[in-house]
Amino acid sequence: MSKFPVGTWVSPKSQTLRGIVRGHKANLTMVCWLGRKKAQTCSTKILRKTSPPRAMILEGSLDNDLASQRSEENLLRTWLEAEGVPVAYKNVHALSDISILARGLAKNRPPFVHIACHGDYDEHRRPYIVFAPKPTKKDLIYLDDPETQRVFSDAFSGLPIFFAACLLGKYQMQLETFKSGANLADVAGFTRVVYDSEAMIFELLLYQGVLINGWNFGMAVNKACDAMMVMNVLGAKGKAQKLARVL
Missing domain, CATH: 2.30.30 (SH3 type barrels.)
Structure with a gap:
């Protein structure tokens, strides 16, 4: 044996x-x-x-207050802890929080960094994410901003990033620019608006692929997309396209 x-x-x-x-x-x-x-x-x-690598999940404010009822924490903690996976689940409300929390990565680097937040493109097709509750224009974190890319590079250089955020994966060129500027291994994001329920199912499939099946990040994202299509999970507009893009 x-x-x-x-x-x-x-x-x-x-x-x-x-x-x-x-x-x-x-x-x-x-x-x-x-x-x-x-x-x-x-x-x-x-x-x-050895133990499985520690999962790292950063969650912005998903509602307009600091006690979000839409948090994924209970679901993800329950599943990950049942599989013996240690979890670092942290709330973030500004770009500066990324730099502070990254100090705790040390040698226990996660298989990928999971960031749950709101995302979109502005009228000029500039991709942005939002961590703050009741955000204003000044709270938008643009992924093509050199400062944003510097912060992500300093914190997560060489790691894959999964944005559990609507629409960030819609345009390939913008995602590639962020990946290159932030020196990341891979970047993935949803290609359309997603409901909370389908996002959480997708995330469990992603963790299953990486932590249990041992697939690399890109394969796990694509396999999760395939599974969502087979299950015909009810989603928002744009169901015909692939749920997530990975680069």
């Missing part, structure tokens, strides 16, 4: 790198390391069992 069953999270004994076991071949173990696109083979002897 193999030392590490498929689906086990492992680390090299002398490193903090984490990966999920995908299979075995003789004395070798196939591991899909976080941040890598494909599984790699390595000696089983150098591996040790």
